[in-house]
Amino acid sequence: MAKAYDHLFKLLLIGDSGVGKTCLIIRFAEDNFTSTYISTIGIDFKIRTVDIDGKKIKLQVWDTAGQERFKTITTAYYRGAVGIILVYDITDEKSFENIQNWMKSIKENASAGVERLLIGNKCDMEGKRKVQRDEAEKLAKEHGIRFFETSAKSSVNVEEAFSTLARDILQKSSRKAAPSSSRPLLEPGPPRKTGGKCSLA
Numbered sequence: 508m509a510k511a512y513d514h515l516f517k518l519l520l521i522g523d524s525g526v527g528k529t530c531l532i533i534r535f536a537e538d539n540f541t542s543t544y545i546s547t548i549g550i551d552f553k554i555r556t557v558d559i560d561g562k563k564i565k566l567q568v569w570d571t572a573g574q575e576r577f578k579t580i581t582t583a584y585y586r587g588a589v590g591i592i593l594v595y596d597i598t599d600e601k602s603f604e605n606i607q608n609w610m611k612s613i614k615e616n617a618s619a620g621v622e623r624l625l626i627g628n629k630c631d632m633e634g635k636r637k638v639q640r641d642e643a644e645k646l647a648k649e650h651g652i653r654f655f656e657t658s659a660k661s662s663v664n665v666e667e668a669f670s671t672l673a674r675d676i677l678q679k680s681s682r683k684a685a686p687s688s689s690r691p692l693l694e695p696g697p698p699r700k701t702g703g704k705c706s707l708a
């Protein structure tokens with residue numbers, strides 16, 4: 508029987524407790540949202556297969572608990588991920604400041620070539636915004652990664668963020684598989700654009 512997918516990518520979402528990691532995954536995998544907050548215990552995952560540039564990509568998306576007490580369990584999952592999404596909440600300054608710590612955690616625990624992406628979630632709450640978009644853009648640029656403002660609630664940029672990460676991983680893996688005359692894996696890629704403006708002002 509033909510394989511149901513061409514590639515399997517393991518993705519991981521990390522970030523402070525309450526920023527919306529679970530909701531982003533539920534929006535992406537099930538196109539659903541609930542405002543009831545049930546904090547993740549340890550780790551969980553959901554699956555969705557997407558079509559990227561004619562390839563079937565099965566995304567296994569791991570949801571980690573943001574609470575400090577689960578750190579030993581969650582960091583054990585970093586190593587197997589090919590992509591990590593760092594999430595903060597645009598209405599919570601502290602969650603943005605902590606992105607530096609989450610970056611450090613990736614450096615300490617993830618595989619060297621892991622593809623990263625930064626998300627500022629809850630962009631439907633413009634009136635309560637504490638983190639300016641340009642601050643986050645600057646941070647993303649410093650780390651050479653892409654950035655999206657999303658809303659799991661209003662379904663803004665969620666699809667775009669996940670498929671952009673999947674596409675970047677796919678392109679990286681095909682460059683890796685290509686003959687040595689092609690661009691080396693570690694050479695910086697083309698300038699990285701950040702995601703479109705969160706349309707909910």
Ligand SMILES: Nc1nc2c(ncn2[C@@H]2O[C@H](COP(=O)(O)OP(=O)(O)OP(=O)(O)O)[C@@H](O)[C@H]2O)c(=O)[nH]1
Nearest residue numbers: 524525526527528529530542544547573658659660
């Ligand atoms: N307004 C708004 N609320 C959101 C959004 N995403 C999540 N929330 C709410 O924020 C709260 C926390 O969401 P979760 O997805 O459980 O947060 P988490 O990051 O998984 O939290 P932990 O499991 O504790 O790490 C819930 O009450 C959600 O309904 C969003 O895009 N907009």
